[in-house]
Each structure stands twice: as C-alpha cells, then as structure tokens.
Amino acid sequence: MSDTTPTLASGQPQRPRTQLVATGFACAAISMMMAGALGFYMARRHASGPHPGSDWLDGLAVPNPQFDYALLTLVASLVTAHWALWASRRRDTAHAWTAIATTLILGLGFINMVMYSLNRMGVEIGAGEYQNLAFATTGLALAVVVVGLLYLGLMGLRSLGGSVGQQGSTAFGAAVFFWDFAALVWTVTWYTVYVVK
Amino acid sequence: MSENTTASTSPGVPVEDPTPFGWLTTADHKRTGRLFIVCSLVFLVLGAVLDLLVRLDLTSSTDFVTLGSDSFAQGFAFSREALTLLFIIPAFLGVSMYMVPLQIGAANLAFPRAATASFWAWKVSAIVLMGAYLGNGGPYGGWANGVDLHLLALSGLVISLLLGSISVATTIMTMRSPGLYMDETPPFTWSSLVSTSMLVVSLPVLLGQIAILYIDHRYGRVFLLGNYGVWERIDWIHRTPQLFIYVVPVLGVAAEIVLATARRRVFEPLAMYFTIGLVGLFGFGAWTNFAITGEGADIIDGFEGVVYVGLYGGALLGTLGLLGLLGLALIQNRKLPKISTSLLAALGAGKLVLVGAFIGLIGAAVDWLEIAGRGNDGNPQLRMTTWVTGQQSVLIYGAGLLGLLAAIHWWAPKIWGRQLNELVGMLNFLVIGTGTLLAFAGPALSGLLTEQPDFVYADPEATALYADWIDDSGAEGLSAIGAVGVAILIAGTCLLLLNLFVSVGLKKGPQADDDPWGAQSPEWMLPSPPPMGEIDELPMLTSGTPLLDSTEPEEVTA
Numbered sequence: 103m104s105d106t107t108p109t110l111a112s113g114q115p116q117r118p119r120t121q122l123v124a125t126g127f128a129c130a131a132i133s134m135m136m137a138g139a140l141g142f143y144m145a146r147r148h149a150s151g152p153h154p155g156s157d158w159l160d161g162l163a164v165p166n167p168q169f170d171y172a173l174l175t176l177v178a179s180l181v182t183a184h185w186a187l188w189a190s191r192r193r194d195t196a197h198a199w200t201a202i203a204t205t206l207i208l209g210l211g212f213i214n215m216v217m218y219s220l221n222r223m224g225v226e227i228g229a230g231e232y233q234n235l236a237f238a239t240t241g242l243a244l245a246v247v248v249v250g251l252l253y254l255g256l257m258g259l260r261s262l263g264g265s266v267g268q269q270g271s272t273a274f275g276a277a278v279f280f281w282d283f284a285a286l287v288w289t290v291t292w293y294t295v296y297v298v299k
Numbered sequence: 300m301s302e303n304t305t306a307s308t309s310p311g312v313p314v315e316d317p318t319p320f321g322w323l324t325t326a327d328h329k330r331t332g333r334l335f336i337v338c339s340l341v342f343l344v345l346g347a348v349l350d351l352l353v354r355l356d357l358t359s360s361t362d363f364v365t366l367g368s369d370s371f372a373q374g375f376a377f378s379r380e381a382l383t384l385l386f387i388i389p390a391f392l393g394v395s396m397y398m399v400p401l402q403i404g405a406a407n408l409a410f411p412r413a414a415t416a417s418f419w420a421w422k423v424s425a426i427v428l429m430g431a432y433l434g435n436g437g438p439y440g441g442w443a444n445g446v447d448l449h450l451l452a453l454s455g456l457v458i459s460l461l462l463g464s465i466s467v468a469t470t471i472m473t474m475r476s477p478g479l480y481m482d483e484t485p486p487f488t489w490s491s492l493v494s495t496s497m498l499v500v501s502l503p504v505l506l507g508q509i510a511i512l513y514i515d516h517r518y519g520r521v522f523l524l525g526n527y528g529v530w531e532r533i534d535w536i537h538r539t540p541q542l543f544i545y546v547v548p549v550l551g552v553a554a555e556i557v558l559a560t561a562r563r564r565v566f567e568p569l570a571m572y573f574t575i576g577l578v579g580l581f582g583f584g585a586w587t588n589f590a591i592t593g594e595g596a597d598i599i600d601g602f603e604g605v606v607y608v609g610l611y612g613g614a615l616l617g618t619l620g621l622l623g624l625l626g627l628a629l630i631q632n633r634k635l636p637k638i639s640t641s642l643l644a645a646l647g648a649g650k651l652v653l654v655g656a657f658i659g660l661i662g663a664a665v666d667w668l669e670i671a672g673r674g675n676d677g678n679p680q681l682r683m684t685t686w687v688t689g690q691q692s693v694l695i696y697g698a699g700l701l702g703l704l705a706a707i708h709w710w711a712p713k714i715w716g717r718q719l720n721e722l723v724g725m726l727n728f729l730v731i732g733t734g735t736l737l738a739f740a741g742p743a744l745s746g747l748l749t750e751q752p753d754f755v756y757a758d759p760e761a762t763a764l765y766a767d768w769i770d771d772s773g774a775e776g777l778s779a780i781g782a783v784g785v786a787i788l789i790a791g792t793c794l795l796l797l798n799l800f801v802s803v804g805l806k807k808g809p810q811a812d813d814d815p816w817g818a819q820s821p822e823w824m825l826p827s828p829p830p831m832g833e834i835d836e837l838p839m840l841t842s843g844t845p846l847l848d849s850t851e852p853e854e855v856t857a
Contacts, residue, residue: 120409124469127496131461131503138507146522228519237518238511 125276129283132246136287139242140294143235147299150231160230164296168219172212173292176247176285179208183254187278190261191271202258205281209251216244236295243291250284253277317831323419326411327832328396333714334418335393335463336707339386340796342425343700346381347789349374354742354782357685357751358775360766372439372759376530377432379537382691383545384456385425387699388498391548392460394706395467395491397714401822402485404476404840406833409469417463424455438530439759443516446526450513453533457502457509464495476840482568485820485843486558489572490551493579497544501583508532531756538687539659540610542694543582546652549702550575550621553649556641556709557625559818561632564844565624574624577617578652581610604667611659618653625649639816640724644705647732651697658690658743679750685774687753688781689743696788697735704731704795712811715803716828723798730791737784745777819847 150158186201220240227237257277322330352365353375366374396414400407408414431437431452436445471492475484484492512532515523523529535541554575558565565571629636636642666673666680673680704727711719745751751774755761761768802808814823821840842848 120469120473123472124409124465127465127468127499131465131499133503134500135503135507138504139510140507141504142508142511227514228521231522234515234518234521235511238514241514242507242510 119272119276121273122276122279125280129280132283132287136239136242136246136291139239140291143239143294146231146235158232159299160232162223162225162232164299165219165222166296168215168222169292169296172215172219173289175208175212175215176288179205179212180282180285182208183278183281186258187271187275190258190274195262198258198262202254202262206251206255209247209254209281213244213247213251216240239291239295243288246287247284250277250281254281325415326407328400328408328411328414329714329829329831331408331411331414331418332393332395332397335389335396335421336703336714337799338418338422339390339393340703340792340799342381342385343390344789344792344796345429346378346386347696347785347792349378349381351782351785351789353378354778354785356763357765357778358782360769360772360775361764363763366763368760369435369441371763372530373432373435373437375754375759375762376438377429379534379691380428380453382695383537383542384453384460385428387545387695388460389421389463390699390703391491391494391545391706392463392467394552394703394710395487395495395548396463398710398822399467399470399488399491400474401713401825401829402488402820402843403471403474403479404821404838405470405474406837408466409474410466413462414466417459417466420459420462421456424452424459427455428452438533439526441526443526446529447513447517450509450516450529454506454509454513457505461499461502464498467491468495468499476838478839478841479843482572483841483843486554486565486571486575487548487551487820488843490548490554490575493576494544494547497547497579497583501541501544502536505533505536527757530754530759534754534756537691539655539690539694540582540614542691543578543614543652543656545582546655546694546698546702547575547579547582549648549652549698550578550618552702552706552709553645554621554625555820556645556705557636557649558628559816559820560636560639560642561628562817562819562847563628563632564847566627566631567624571621571624574617574620577620578614578656581613581617604663607663608660608667611656611663615653615656615660618649618656622649622653639708640719640721640728641705641709641816643725643728644701644708644731647728648698648702648705651693651701651735655690655694655698658686658693662686662690679752679768681746683753684746685742685751685753685778685781686746689739689741689746692735692738692742692781692784696731696738696785700731700788700792701728701735704728707795707799709816710822711799711803711808712815712827713822713825714828715808716811717803717806717808718811718815719798719802719808723794727791727794727798730787730794734784734787734791737780738788739781739784741777741779741781741784745774745781749774749777751778814846819844821845 147158182201182205186198186205189195189197189201225233225236227233254277257274261271261274316324322334325331353371355365356363356371356374358364363371396408399405428437428449431445431449432440434440434445434448435442436447437449438446440446440449468491471484471488475481481489512523512529515521516525516529523532554565554571662681665671666682672678704724707714708719708721708724711717742751746753749769749771751765751769752762765774766772811827813825813827815827816823820843821838823846824838825834838845
C-alpha cells in the first residue's frame with residue numbers, strides 16, 4: 103500500500119443473520135419457481151374449459167381426507183419445530199432434541215401420507231395432462247419439503263452439537279423459517295392442484 | 300489498514316492451496332471471480348461463433364448456407380443460451396464475486412465454498428449442455444434423451460447461477476463494514492445487489508417451467524408438443540425485458556468509472572441508487588409472457604401493451620437518469636477527464652443500455668398502437684421480427700461486452716496486479732463498438748423494413764427459409780451486415796483475450812500500484828492484487844469513497 107493511502111483503523115465486519123438472509127433469498131427463489139410451475143398449471147387448467155363438464159381430472163378422484171391429514175401432520179410439525187427453536191434458545195438440550203426428533207418424524211410421516219394419497223388417487227405419470235402437471239408441481243413442492251427437512255435436521259444437529267449459542271440459534275432459526283416456508287409452499291400447491299383442481 | 304496487509308492465518312480461516320488443485324477447492328472469492336470472468340469470455344466466443352453461423356444462414360432466404368436444415372434451430376437456441384447463461388450473467392457475477400467483498404470491507408463472500416461450488420456446477424452444466432446439443436439434443440433435437448439432457452443441464456446452469464447470486468446478495472446485505480450503510484456503498488456494489496436480487500426472483504421461474512417440460516417430454520409427450528414445445532417456453536430468458544436485469548451491473552461499472560475519473564461524488568446518491576434499481580425492477584416480469592402461455596401476450600389493444608410500454612419506458616427513464624447524473628459529475632469537474640479505455644467503454648456501454656431500452660420502447664409502442672399495420676392483416680408484430688435480434692445485440696454484445704471491457708481494464712490492476720495495454724484497449728473499444736453497430740443495424744432494419752421473422756417456434760426451418768414471409772429481398776443483405784458485425788465482435792473478443800494473455804499471462808503489462816487510476820472506492824486501498832485468501836486486517840469503512848473523503852473534502856461536495 104502506497105504512502106499516500108490513508109491509514110484507517112482496522113475492524114472486523116459483523117455477520118449478523120447471514121444465514122437467515124441467505125435463507126430468505128432462497129425462499130424468494132423457490133416462491134418464484136413455484137409461481138412459474140403453478141402459473142403454468144393454472145394457464146393449462148384455464149385453457150381446458152369450464153370446470154364442470156371438462157374432463158380435466160381424467161376420471162381421477164382426489165382422496166381429500168388423506169390430503170387433509172397430511173396437511174394437519176405438517177401443521178403439527180410446525181409447532182414442534184418452533185418448540186425446538188424455543189428450547190434451543192434457552193439452551194434446553196433435552197427439550198430441543200425431543201422437539202427436533204418429533205419434527206423430523208412428523209415430516210417423514212407427511213411425505214409418506216402424501217405418497218399414499220397419490221397412490222390411492224392413481225396418478226400415473228404420462229397418462230394425461232393433469233397427471234403430468236400434478237406430478238411436476240407436487241414433485242417440486244415435495245422436493246422443497248425434503249430440502250426443508252434435511253436443512254432442519256442438519257442445523258438442529260449443528261446447533262445442538264455443542265454450540266447452542268446465539269449464532270447456532272440463529273442458524274437453527276433460519277432452518278425453522280425455511281420449514282415454515284416449505285409448509286406454505288405445500289399448502290398453496292395442495293390448494294391449487296387438489297382443492298381447486 | 301496497515302502497510303503490510305497480508306493473508307490471514309487465523310484459526311477458522313480457510314488456508315488457500317496455491318497449487319492448481321487449489322482452484323478446485325478454493326474458498327477465496329478472488330479465485331472464484333477470476334474463474335467466472337475468464338471462462339465466460341471463452342464461452343462468449345463459442346456462442347458468438349454459433350450466432351455467426353446462424354446469421355450466415357439468414358443471408359439466403361431460400362437456402363441454408365452453413366448449419367443446414369437439421370441443425371439451424373439448435374444452433375440458434377444454443378447461441379442464445381450461450382450469450383446469456385454462459386456469458387453475460389456469469390461474467391458480471393464473476394466481477395461481483397471478486398470486487399464486492401473488497402468494496403464493502405468484507406474478508407470474503409458470505410458463503411465462499413458455495414460460490415466455488417456454483418462455478419464448478421455451472422461449468423459442468425455448460426459442458427453437459429454442449430454435449431446435449433452435440434448429440435442432437437436440445438430444443439428441436441432428434442435425440443429424445445438429448446432433449447431431456449438439455450433441460451437438466453439448463454436447470455443445472457440456473458441453480459448454479461442462483462447459488463452464486465445468493466452468495467453475492469447475502470454478502471452485500473450482511474457483511475458490509477460496520478458504519479458502511481447501504482446508501483453509502485459504491486455504485487457497482489449496489490448494481491450487483493440489484494442484479495443478483497432480480498436474478499433470484501426471475502430465473503427460478505425457468506426451473507418451474509423446466510420441471511413441467513421435462514416430465515411431459517420424458518413421459519408421454521402429452522400436451523407440450525415434444526421437442527417443438529421447449530424453446531418457445533424458455534425463450535423469455537433471452538429477450539427483453541429480462542435482458543435488462545443482466546445489464547444492470549454494466550450501469551454500476553459505468554457509474555464507478557465515470558465518478559472515479561471525475562473524482563466526484565454523484566450529485567444525489569439516492570437518485571443514482573434509485574435509477575439503477577429502476578432498470579432492474581423494470582426487467583422483472585418477462586416470464587409472464589411466453590413462459591406461461593407459450594403464445595405471448597396479446598399486446599395489441601390490451602392491458603399487456605400498456606404494461607410493455609411502461610416496462611420499457613421505466614428502463615429508459617432509469618438509464619437516462621443515471622447517465623444524466625454521471626454527465627453532471629463530469630461537467631462539475633470543470634476539467635476534461637483523462638480518456639482511457641475504461642472510460643470510453645463505460646460511457647459506450649451505458650449509452651447502449653439506453654439505446655436497448657429505447658429500441659424496446661419503440662417496438663412495444665409500434666405493436667401496441669398498431670403503427671404501420673403491425674399485428675394486422677398478417678403483418679407480424681415488431682417484437683416477433685429480427686428487430687428483437689437487433690435489441691439483443693445492443694444489450695448483450697454492446698452493453699454487456701463493452702461493459703465487461705470497461706470492468707476488466709479498470710479492475711485488471713486489482714484482479715491480476717497488472718495493467719492491460721491501453722492502445723490495444725482503445726482498438727478493442729473501436730472493434731467492439733463497430734461490431735455492435737453492424738450486429739444491431741442489420742437485423743433491426745430487416746425486422747423494421749422487411750418483417751423478417753425472429754424465430755418461428757412452430758416451424759423453425761421457416762426462420763432460415765423466410766422468402767415467403769418477407770416483403771422484399773432486402774433482408775438477405777441486411778442479414779449479411781449483421782453477420783459481418785458478429786464476425787467483428789468475435790475478433791474483438793479474441794483481442795480482449797489476447798490482451799489479457801499478453802499483459803497478464805505473459806506478464807508484459809506494467810505492474811500496477813495500489814491505486815493506479817487515483818480512484819476513490821475502498822478496493823483501491825488494498826494491494827494490487829490483494830493477497831490470496833482472506834485479508835488479515837480489514838478497513839473500517841464509513842463511506843463508499845474513503846480515498847476521496849481524505850483528500851480535498853471542500854472541493855468534492857457537489
């Protein structure tokens with residue numbers, strides 16, 4: 103550095119909520135991905151004609167109770183995820199572990215229930231326009247849920263694996279935020295593809 | 300900052316491997332940035348060569364000249380994808396990755412390994428994309444698995460660019476030096492934030508589209524016309540207004556160079572940030588057009604017409620406002636600025652963004668108001684003719700390549716520690732400028748005067764064999780002018796690569812000191828180039844112009 107360059111006091115930049123902000127950007131990106139896919143779905147649905155009378159569903163019957171139970175399972179997992187975050191912020195390791203494990207089990211249960219519902223519904227890929235669109239949109243939403251589950255598990259382990267401090271808690275908070283977002287993604291997809299159809 | 304600024308050896312800071320293997324596993328934003336810049340320039344040559352072949356095919360309206368019936372559509376598609384996803388987006392992402400941490404006083408990017416992963420994923424996806432095309436895949440390809448492979452490669456490219464964009468945007472949001480508020484950041488950093496944020500909320504739409512395209516093509520080809528239904532739904536990422544998002548960093552580069560050359564702060568910083576943001580904002584929304592319906596918006600007599608005119612008008616106003624502010628800074632200096640390649644290229648690139656927006660506005664207004672019978676009685680809308688190709692040439696080749704020329708010449712001392720040859724740089728500016736003018740004028744005039752189609756989605760062959768579509772045969776000559784322009788642009792890109800090779804690779808360029816331009820933003824306080832790895836001591840910044848704050852404070856306040 104030349105002599106003419108002014109000398110400034112050195113300082114360490116802070117990194118507040120870096121992971122939370124990055125997660126926010128990721129959520130924005132996923133929102134737009136789903137908007138693209140669901141927008142496509144709705145445009146095709148609109149082009150197929152008025153709902154009663156058109157054979158949009160190709161004879162398929164949506165098993166509403168099963169999908170409803172799946173959604174309830176997801177909502178329950180939101181409660182346990184926030185319980186885990188609440189416990190980790192208080193350094194209550196026992197509660198935090200229990201809540202994270204419960205959340206992961208509920209998340210896996212949700213995925214299982216959705217797969218069961220799709221099997222029961224008889225959605226067969228390549229069989230028709232609705233089937234292909236439903237497969238693509240549902241697949242994307244389920245992928246977001248799986249990523250959320252992995253993120254939650256990973257951050258939970260990192261957070262509780264020795265560093266349940268402010269930074270660890272913020273990272274875990276980001277994962278819980280993403281899990282909330284994943285639930286929202288699923289809800290919007292489910293409402294569009296299986297309720298409004 | 301102390302005189303002996305060195306790389307950090309503190310615990311927890313990744314240690315850089317100086318061997319070539321270190322480029323694979325680096326956690327240094329400077330290395331990742333360099334990789335993106337150089338590789339995107341190489342891909343530009345590839346994309347431009349394909350563009351040249353496509354344009355040569357258009358020099359005859361009745362025969363294929365170069366690519367032939369089987370490959371024309373794929374060559375067209377690849378050239379567009381290469382110019383956007385392999386060149387303009389990654390090139391400026393690379394410059395952002397390198398410069399942003401230095402400009403905001405951060406030790407590194409927010410997620411440096413994710414940034415490196417984004418580069419290698421982008422690189423691998425690019426190779427897979429080329430493999431898909433070489434195997435007769437891609438849009439309109441005859442190899443079904445190749446069509447699917449192309450879609451997978453495309454999603455790989457988008458995901459990797461998103462990863463890099465999130466890394467840059469998060470860095471700017473959270474890792475600025477304490478005291479450096481957002482409205483004090485250097486203009487290039489701000490433009491990087493605008494561009495990466497807008498990429499984050501626009502490119503993922505393509506992912507949603509690709510998921511549906513992939514499933515329908517792979518399983519049954521039920522409703523999207525197989526390989527014929529792909530291109531019309533992904534073409535929006537290569538057209539305006541989406542292209543404005545890609546050129547937002549060009550405006551940051553222009554502002555950075557002009558203000559530093561004038562040794563001025565901008566008259567009204569918030570206005571500058573607002574105008575740059577406006578261009579990014581009005582680039583949003585392209586996906587609602589072709590991506591969803593596959594047919595394009597009903598621009599005539601409709602609400603979409605107003606929206607399009609508004610989008611282009613907003614981008615035009617934003618660019619005009621920024622250039623006005625920069626012009627004011629130059630005038631306030633009361634001295635002729637020192638002419639350099641960077642300054643000429645920066646001013647040229649900024650003006651070409653303005654021209655791009657103006658062309659878009661004319662096109663949208665003509666279509667909306669049905670001027671000269673556009674959209675009626677079989678006359679195609681202007682945005683469906685090669686008028687669009689002209690606009691793409693102005694924004695990608697003109698603004699993009701000239702902006703990159705400016706950025707590379709300006710920041711070469713900081714990136715490689717050496718200055719590039721100025722004489723070659725000036726020649727480079729002239730070559731690229733001339734090439735852009737011809738590459739724009741040929742197709743734009745052809746679209747305007749002869750209604751030559753830009754691309755016929757349902758019958759790509761009719762794009763090259765357009766004798767039945769056009770009003771007269773002048774299109775052939777005008778297409779030839781466009782082809783000459785692209786050939787000149789290829790020469791210009793090779794000249795830039797040659798200048799880099801000789802000045803940096805062979806170390807013939809003069810070794811640069813810390814601040815060879817007498818510039819004012821924070822990166823010029825660091826050694827040229829900064830040491831590998833994270834810097835040990837970081838400046839405590841309270842302004843985006845620390846070097847200006849410390850000299851002649853009474854003269855620089857506008």
